[in-house]
Amino acid sequence: MRLSITAFLDYSLPRPADLLIALEVAQTPDQELIEDLLTVGGTGPLTPIAADDGLGRRTWARGAGRVTARYTATVDVERPATLLAGLAADDVKSLPASVVSYLFPSRYCESDRLEEAVLRDYGHLSGGDKIAAMVAWIRAHLTYEPSGKLGTTAIDTMIARRGVCRDYSHLLIAMARAADIPARMVGAYAWALEPEDFHAVVEVWLDGGWRLVDPTGLAPEEGIARIGVGRDATDISFLTIFGRADLIEQRVSVTRLDA
Amino acid sequence: MRLSITAFLDYSLPRPADLLIALEVAQTPDQELIEDLLTVGGTGPLTPIAADDGLGRRTWARGAGRVTARYTATVDVERPATLLAGLAADDVKSLPASVVSYLFPSRYCESDRLEEAVLRDYGHLSGGDKIAAMVAWIRAHLTYEPSGKLGTTAIDTMIARRGVCRDYSHLLIAMARAADIPARMVGAYAWALEPEDFHAVVEVWLDGGWRLVDPTGLAPEEGIARIGVGRDATDISFLTIFGRADLIEQRVSVTRLDA
Amino acid sequence: MRLSITAFLDYSLPRPADLLIALEVAQTPDQELIEDLLTVGGTGPLTPIAADDGLGRRTWARGAGRVTARYTATVDVERPATLLAGLAADDVKSLPASVVSYLFPSRYCESDRLEEAVLRDYGHLSGGDKIAAMVAWIRAHLTYEPSGKLGTTAIDTMIARRGVCRDYSHLLIAMARAADIPARMVGAYAWALEPEDFHAVVEVWLDGGWRLVDPTGLAPEEGIARIGVGRDATDISFLTIFGRADLIEQRVSVTRLDA
């Protein structure tokens, strides 16, 4: 699927502040960048750095007053829909070094506290079938609406029975890790997402590779362009400002070009 | 300082389980391994993998019944005492990519919740002087004793006013990150630690490099041999067992050879 | 059912401390005290006071060194088994003033966070049927064993899927209050409890009165002698020591005399 992506951020900074921008689509075998351009206004020179896990890029800048960032890209996503059924879970001791940290609990994904519940509720399943059952539970029991609370964790979401893409993803990640299946969070652009916005989805490690899953069911995996990955929302913020900032406007648009 | 290190773990596993062992001293410019040997009993073949951040090694094994691990090493630590006074903090936008994630809150280090307190209490200081003042507060206000609670975070420790090396380290890390100074946790062997045990200390990023600090003050930095680093205790466990295990015995010994 | 009750506490206090003892069975229409005696050793004079809600008694004392308390009672419990099925919930606006506070969340019973889940899972039921369904869920999903953590709340227990009588009770109380059904915690002696110990159960307000329910199912309601009631475990401690104390021994025995 060929996608045309536009993101636009517009902020006001009362005092000079450093910014870490993560808007650029990662170049990987399953998503080929045809062209892209990041334009930042209101800052000094840009310093690109690698993102976590070597997947994707980030950009440092120092700005003050009105700061804008515009990103446009054309990308070919060649990723089939993820078929979880029947996928085997790998023995943890066969996991590559770079995957190991995704077995452990993280700030928003308290997988250690869910071990007993996951064993009781999903212990009869394994691998992709287990993940599919978790996704089904999440979709059946959660309402897609903001919880109205900052700092919501996977357990908060499981209890409150509501949340947005970030919360759905944290919950699936925590449940997967509680079953010793590595899981990480993905910041992304998504085709057909309503309303248009940045999206957060999940990758689980099954049968020797990362498998993309959208626990909200709002966006097909074939139309997702990944920006970056990390342990949870802590790592995939599209904009981190080291100081105060007021949001003026923020827009995302993803259009399909080849259909 | 030349150190002779011995660690011995003895566990009983009721059912077969995968184990991730992190006992080996990292080979780095400031700590040169003369020789070392890891011997594991009661498991199948060992699979070594890299540790997080490329610093150090870890070893996968699958065991059952009585499992033992013995590690012995001779290491030359050539690290001067850390002098914090006067060290400059780097602009965050100049930080290397590999350091950036150590700016952010993590599970046991809720730095975002401490920003206002750190600004009020340490805002008049900067860099190494700021870190030194934080260490002084911690040493003056905490008692070194177990909190008797699992899952203790930096804020729990700040409130309870007690903890062990892991808690002291989490608190210093959270305070440093709240001031936009990167900080990470270090699992280590430490000479002169009483009682002998594994140790946890902190590295803060100042003036272009990681600086080792022991917030407990129990071990001199010159006698610390690092095993691995990570965001917090989640990442530096010396033994992770994916299943049930009962501790039979655990011993650590660190002797100085050159004095 | 006529019960013979004995409780014995034996503590060592390194320094003089005030103690609040709540061992005495409450005299109420459904449990008639034939005789009882509280004997306290190692303290100064005893000061009896009323307990919360006017149900039961408590006793202040000041002790030091070895402190013992022995309570013996004979009590006729004339309470039929609680039949929840078909009991109506009262409109909250018809509740007596003394019942209102049992609608609200308390420290260990975060009922406000469970409102959505309780509405989704039990919204099709009402009154006693709703409570019965909650009890059934709890019994089917929890394992009776200590969580190994102090300060466990209802939500902690719902997530961990394990706990003891206190945890089971907190969870049922939180679920009931989330459905606007008043619920309170009861400290009690219980016949046929294995192993013998103090017990914690629940009272829910249905059809104009408090109904005793044991969510653990370990003790029949007909053999429960209530000591006191409160919002949660905070209020029904059988011994509160304002200072340090070491437990030497603690024993409870409940024997049926009439069968």
Added chain:
Amino acid sequence: MRLSITAFLDYSLPRPADLLIALEVAQTPDQELIEDLLTVGGTGPLTPIAADDGLGRRTWARGAGRVTARYTATVDVERPATLLAGLAADDVKSLPASVVSYLFPSRYCESDRLEEAVLRDYGHLSGGDKIAAMVAWIRAHLTYEPSGKLGTTAIDTMIARRGVCRDYSHLLIAMARAADIPARMVGAYAWALEPEDFHAVVEVWLDGGWRLVDPTGLAPEEGIARIGVGRDATDISFLTIFGRADLIEQRVSVTRLDA
């Protein structure tokens, strides 16, 4: 001080709901009601009940659609400014039964977690001097502004260093109880409060009686008219709606008549 008080609430209820209204000034020796009137529109008949601890009144109603409540009162407050200095703390074992529950932690006041900190920081003081020192710490270290987070507890506030009257009160209550000094929360009208609103203050039990303290320092104790008391904010809500409601308007006005 003679005060004229007006409170006005205007809500919209999408579906019929029971309401518990707590707007009326309590009649006590230190605040004599000259006249008052509660007028409720949009509901069925009103059912007055006693408030917690026998201090004050509450009113049940069932409403739907647009619901308004208007309360007007003239009250003579004859309460001198609270002088904490030198007031003795009572032995806990001499406390009246009705005061005992105010020694214990409650949902928003985790006094048990503050015991060590309070012992270390205030252990050299006692009674009113200890409370005065706590108030001074709070005023010096907190900024009066919303924390932007619901469900904020005393410890959250101590860490965040910011809050409103409710948060200041929770923190003082938790600190006092951690020192075995009973403390409770007071919902009130306050003269000279800027901006005009409902107020929350604290009563601590010293030298045989409750002493009113405003930890924010925003309102003089002589101009405070109490509505009700409780363990924390859970108990003193001026309006509890058992269902959904949208706030349209809410106004409070307190005018001095005798100066």
